[in-house]
Amino acid sequence: MRREDEYGFEKIIEVYDQKTGMQGVCVIHNTARGPGKGGMRMVPDVTTEEVMGLARAMTWKNAMADLPFGGAKSGIKADPRKLTPEQKEMVMRAFARKIKDVIPGQYIAGPDMNTTEKEMAQFADELGTPMACTGKPASVGGLPHELGSTGFGVAISTRTAVEHMGKSLNGMTVAIEGFGNVGTFTMKFLTEWGAKVVAVSDSKGTIYDKNGLNYEDLMKIKAEKGTVTAGKGEKLDAAKLFELPVDILVPGARPDVIHMGNVGNVKAKIIAEAANLPAKYDVEKVLMGKGVLVLPDFVANAGGVISSYCETQGWDADTMFRVVEGKLRNNTKLMLERTKDHDTRKAALDIAHERVSDAMRMRGWMK
Numbered sequence: 334m335r336r337e338d339e340y341g342f343e344k345i346i347e348v349y350d351q352k353t354g355m356q357g358v359c360v361i362h363n364t365a366r367g368p369g370k371g372g373m374r375m376v377p378d379v380t381t382e383e384v385m386g387l388a389r390a391m392t393w394k395n396a397m398a399d400l401p402f403g404g405a406k407s408g409i410k411a412d413p414r415k416l417t418p419e420q421k422e423m424v425m426r427a428f429a430r431k432i433k434d435v436i437p438g439q440y441i442a443g444p445d446m447n448t449t450e451k452e453m454a455q456f457a458d459e460l461g462t463p464m465a466c467t468g469k470p471a472s473v474g475g476l477p478h479e480l481g482s483t484g485f486g487v488a489i490s491t492r493t494a495v496e497h498m499g500k501s502l503n504g505m506t507v508a509i510e511g512f513g514n515v516g517t518f519t520m521k522f523l524t525e526w527g528a529k530v531v532a533v534s535d536s537k538g539t540i541y542d543k544n545g546l547n548y549e550d551l552m553k554i555k556a557e558k559g560t561v562t563a564g565k566g567e568k569l570d571a572a573k574l575f576e577l578p579v580d581i582l583v584p585g586a587r588p589d590v591i592h593m594g595n596v597g598n599v600k601a602k603i604i605a606e607a608a609n610l611p612a613k614y615d616v617e618k619v620l621m622g623k624g625v626l627v628l629p630d631f632v633a634n635a636g637g638v639i640s641s642y643c644e645t646q647g648w649d650a651d652t653m654f655r656v657v658e659g660k661l662r663n664n665t666k667l668m669l670e671r672t673k674d675h676d677t678r679k680a681a682l683d684i685a686h687e688r689v690s691d692a693m694r695m696r697g698w699m700k
Contacts, residue, residue: 335385339699340392340689341404343369344439347381348431353420355427359407360388361439365692368438369405370395370641372445373456373466375424379408390609391638394631396685397668398660400642405440407432413447425452429459442466443641450477467641476644478637482657484518486636487607489661490628491519491581492526494603497669498626503527506543506579508601510534510571511586512561515607515634517552519583524548532569532577533561534586539574542566575599584611591616599625606630614678621675629678631685632668636661 335345341362348357358381361369371391384406392404409428413421425448432440443466444453450470457465457473469475476482495502507523507530509516520530529545537560540546546566554564562568575582575591576598584590585607591599592612596619604620605628606612612620617627636657643653664684671680693699 337389340693341389342385344435345381345385346432346435348428350424350427350431353423353427355424355431356410357408357428357431358384359432359435359440360384360405361435362388362404362406363392363689363693364403364405364439365689365696365698366396366403367401368403369440370400370402370443370467370638371404371406371440372443373407373409373428373448373452374446375409375411375413375421375448375452376446377410377412379410384408390631392689393682393685394635395638396688397631397664397681398635398639398642399664399688400639400660402441402638402642406445407440407442421452422455425455426459429456429465433460436460437462437464441641441645443638444468444478450475450479464645467644469644474644474647476640476648476650476653478514478640480640480650480653481514481518481521482640482653483634483637484515484520484607485522485654486639486657486661487515487519487583487585487605487633488522488526489636489658490633490665491523491583491603491605493662493665494605494626494628494669495581497666501527504529505581506531507581507583508532508574508577508579509583509585509607510574510590510611511584511608512551512555513586516583516585517548519585519605519607520548520551523581528581531579532574534571534574535561536571538562538571539569540564540566541569541574541577577601581605583607587611589613591620593619596620602626604628605633607634609634617678618676621677624675626675627677628665629681632665632677632681633661635664
């Protein structure tokens with residue numbers, strides 16, 4: 334039995350479909366607060382252990398976001414680059430059939446690596462219920478993540494932290510790693526609220542201009558040339574972004590980009606973790622020891638899962654953005670008020686643990 338502690342795991346479902354060759358896993362960590370909510374990824378090297386860790390993280394993320402969801406995650410072992418659209422759909426539908434018994438009562442899926450609103454529509458169609466997943470296209474009653482809920486939430490959490498410090502975003506300099514869905518919307522909203530984004534990176538490198546970058550220009554360049562580095566400004570290596578002299582740093586793409594090798598060169602005073610695990614906890618503690626305010630990933634990037642909750646309620650996009658703003662502001666403030674010795678991650682985890690434990694006690698699962 335793969336038991337971690339008193340919180341979970343509740344179910345680990347490993348499946349195989351002979352017809353399509355699909356292999357997959359669905360992990361349900363804890364459902365005390367509601368059905369487990371977490372994305373569905375499709376990658377060739379996914380492992381049960383990886384999905385277990387992600388499911389556990391979703392328990393704390395959903396609890397910290399104060400949603401009636403538990404934590405879960407799923408993965409399909411396949412390389413989407415080697416599948417035709419028809420084959421990918423067959424694999425998705427086969428996985429849906431194999432785990433149908435836990436949907437939606439114990440697990441509600443959503444898009445993750447290499448799955449989009451299209452796959453979510455197929456998944457829900459196969460199971461005959463829109464409640465099977467979130468992140469569906471608007472045409473079938475969904476709130477796709479392409480609306481920008483995650484980036485908006487990162488921006489709200491950042492603004493809340495700045496205001497908690499007694500400061501204003503106006504004129505603050507920002508560097509953003511990644512210019513996909515999350516990074517673009519983070520830049521859009523921070524810029525609208527007065528911040529000055531001076532650096533943005535993508536897989537080709539970093540573009541830097543100490544006088545500030547223009548959001549519309551970058552969007553156009555990215556669409557036309559495929560990279561922000563084709564825009565006006567100084568071209569730098571991607572890794573240089575983390576060492577720039579800015580007020581706010583937003584790691585928004587890859588894990589472990591801030592590490593023991595470069596943490597001493599980080600100059601930002603606020604780090605808003607838009608990506609999952611952009612720095613390990615021991616690295617975060619080095620930053621915190623220098624007085625850097627770290628907004629942990631499962632707090633700052635919760636806009637997407639809050640949007641997912643709104644989708645299950647049938648709310649429209651305007652309502653969703655109001656809910657994301659309210660929850661991100663309230664939970665960021667609560668975390669900062671509970672923080673001791675600059676350790677924001679511990680404060681947030683303590684809050685999440687308390688919320689899950691309370692639900693477990695109410696259900697009689699814990700004394």
